[in-house]
Amino acid sequence: MKLVTAIIKPFKLDDVKEALRALGVAGMTVSEVQGFGRQRGHTEVYRGTEYTVDFVPKVRIEILSDDADAQEVARVIVESARTDKIGDGKVWLVPVEDVIRIRTGEMGHDAI
Amino acid sequence: MDSGNTAWVLASAALVLFMTPGLAFFYGGMVRSKNVLGMLMQNFFCIGLVSVLWAVLLFSLAFGTDIGGGLLGGFDFVGLKDLGIADVAEAAENVPGLALTIPPLLFVAFQLMFAIITPALITGAIADRMKFAAWVAFVALWMLFVYTPIAHWVFSPEGWLFQKGALDFAGGTVVHINAGIAALALVMVLGRRKGWPGEAMAPHSLPLTLLGTGILWFGWFGFNAGSALAADGIAAQAFINTHLAAAAALLGWVVVERMKGGHATTLGAASGAVAGLVAITPCAGFVGVVPSLIIGFLAGGICFAAIQMKFKFGYDDALDVVGIHLVGGILGSLLLGFFADSAINPAAADGMFNGGGFDLMGKQLLAVGATLVWSFVVTFVLAKIIDATIGLRVKSDEEAEGLDVTQHAEAAYAYGDFGSMGRSGS
Numbered sequence: 001m002k003l004v005t006a007i008i009k010p011f012k013l014d015d016v017k018e019a020l021r022a023l024g025v026a027g028m029t030v031s032e033v034q035g036f037g038r039q040r041g042h043t044e045v046y047r048g049t050e051y052t053v054d055f056v057p058k059v060r061i062e063i064l065s066d067d068a069d070a071q072e073v074a075r076v077i078v079e080s081a082r083t084d085k086i087g088d089g090k091v092w093l094v095p096v097e098d099v100i101r102i103r104t105g106e107m108g109h110d111a112i
Numbered sequence: 113m114d115s116g117n118t119a120w121v122l123a124s125a126a127l128v129l130f131m132t133p134g135l136a137f138f139y140g141g142m143v144r145s146k147n148v149l150g151m152l153m154q155n156f157f158c159i160g161l162v163s164v165l166w167a168v169l170l171f172s173l174a175f176g177t178d179i180g181g182g183l184l185g186g187f188d189f190v191g192l193k194d195l196g197i198a199d200v201a202e203a204a205e206n207v208p209g210l211a212l213t214i215p216p217l218l219f220v221a222f223q224l225m226f227a228i229i230t231p232a233l234i235t236g237a238i239a240d241r242m243k244f245a246a247w248v249a250f251v252a253l254w255m256l257f258v259y260t261p262i263a264h265w266v267f268s269p270e271g272w273l274f275q276k277g278a279l280d281f282a283g284g285t286v287v288h289i290n291a292g293i294a295a296l297a298l299v300m301v302l303g304r305r306k307g308w309p310g311e312a313m314a315p316h317s318l319p320l321t322l323l324g325t326g327i328l329w330f331g332w333f334g335f336n337a338g339s340a341l342a343a344d345g346i347a348a349q350a351f352i353n354t355h356l357a358a359a360a361a362l363l364g365w366v367v368v369e370r371m372k373g374g375h376a377t378t379l380g381a382a383s384g385a386v387a388g389l390v391a392i393t394p395c396a397g398f399v400g401v402v403p404s405l406i407i408g409f410l411a412g413g414i415c416f417a418a419i420q421m422k423f424k425f426g427y428d429d430a431l432d433v434v435g436i437h438l439v440g441g442i443l444g445s446l447l448l449g450f451f452a453d454s455a456i457n458p459a460a461a462d463g464m465f466n467g468g469g470f471d472l473m474g475k476q477l478l479a480v481g482a483t484l485v486w487s488f489v490v491t492f493v494l495a496k497i498i499d500a501t502i503g504l505r506v507k508s509d510e511e512a513e514g515l516d517v518t519q520h521a522e523a524a525y526a527y528g529d530f531g532s533m534g535r536s537g538s
Contacts, residue, residue, distance in 0.1 A: 009512070011306075011307075011512040014307070014310075014311050014312075042513075042517050042521075043521060043536065044517065044521050044522055044523060044533070045521040046522065049535060050535070050536040051533045051534065051535055051536060052533070052534050052535075052536050053523075053533050054534075085509065
């Protein structure tokens with residue numbers, strides 16, 4: 001099993017969600033996060049004083065997936081989140097040792 | 113001069129000014145959190161810009177001596193000349209036709225507050241996507257070419273619609289129909305928000321919207337009861353009518369939405385109240401209590417249905433200025449043709465239900481039609497001109513990032529210390 005984590009632009013979330021749903025992905029966890037990579041932050045001005053804000057708002061998506069599907073999930077995220085501009089984000093995959101569904105106690109593949 | 117009248121209109125002018133921040137919060141709560149300052153600023157900026165234009169030129173063009181045909185006032189009050197002289201009664205006589213019992217400078221101030229909120233009403237339609245500089249240019253041009261002429265036609269005793277005998281107690285045509293149809297013309301040029309209508313663009317703070325609704329309702333007593341320009345029985349009639357119409361419309365909207373969707377919503381209650389306030393505006397001092405309840409109830413139900421039109425016709429009136437202000441304004445202006453009652457106000461003609469026949473309705477139709485045509489056509493042309501020169505819309509990535517940061521370099525909500533914000537150059 002794999003955990004697919006993606007950091008994307010917030011306004012692309014709907015596109016990504018729909019693309020993943022079309023692929024048959026049954027669930028995901030989404031959180032609002034801040035960070036920076038190559039994209040620069042922005043400046044804010046309060047009473048004439050300028051401040052630089054380094055961290056840019058992003059959305060983090062986390063999906064648990066079978067090994068066989070993980071690359072396809074990642075590919076779909078990359079395609080649906082891309083704007084070809086700096087700051088589009090990243091996707092990474094890490095191996096997962098086990099998964100347990102809390103309600104039923106199902107484990108591994110059955111819990112996905 | 114009458115000191116009681118003066119005291120009430122002084123208070124009313126302040127009440128009407130308060131409506132614009134109220135409107136800003138009403139709308140501000142309905143947009144997404146990345147655009148709330150953009151919305152507030154579009155509204156607040158009107159207070160600054162319109163006030164200066166009004167004093168320098170626009171009051172004169174609206175209420176100065178007619179230049180001919182009832183189309184526009186002259187330049188007699190440029191810079192509010194001759195209105196602040198020591199003899200207030202003599203100064204009042206300088207304003208043609210109004211027979212003011214209050215100082216003319218107070219009339220200037222009271223009318224100014226109406227002039228401020230009218231372009232501000234349009235901001236609800238254009239939410240989330242208009243460039244701030246384009247908005248500033250639009251307001252200045254729109255006040256000169258659209259608001260001021262129509263205010264002269266309807267509110268000045270020398271205006272052609274006033275002379276025809278069309279009735280508008282507090283601004284159904286000048287304020288609400290005018291802003292509503294202008295909003296439609298502007299969004300037709302501006303285009304839809306990115307992602308509309310597919311994406312959810314849910315209100316970010318309904319508590320703000322409800323607070324704004326309360327401020328609007330409170331201020332509307334100045335708007336309508338103040339429009340009597342006197343502290344008298346007609347003001348009292350307008351006051352109670354205003355309140356009851358808003359209350360009935362709140363019920364009307366919520367009842368219809370409960371029947372159709374199954375829930376009574378806070379946004380529905382707020383929207384219904386505003387729809388009722390809009391519809392009663394032209395009627396406030398010309399009708400009795402029972403007609404006010406009917407007008408309000410109808411406004412709530414009909415405006416609820418009207419806001420669905422944008423999905424059918426595909427124009428992105430983001431916060432329903434067309435559905436509430438245009439439709440509510442037309443509804444009130446035309447229902448006056450049925451309910452106007454000279455027993456309530458001797459200055460009113462009788463409507464169809466009070467033995468007046470079709471005469472008044474014909475005049476109301478004329479006033480509504482003239483406002484619709486002038487406002488739509490001129491607004492559309494102004495929008496095209498601004499679009500072709502400085503551009504109406506923010507860039508696509510600016511729209512995605514939000515108006516607050518891209519147009520104003522500010523964030524509305526900064527929770528916690530997690531922002532890593534450093535002062536530039538330190």
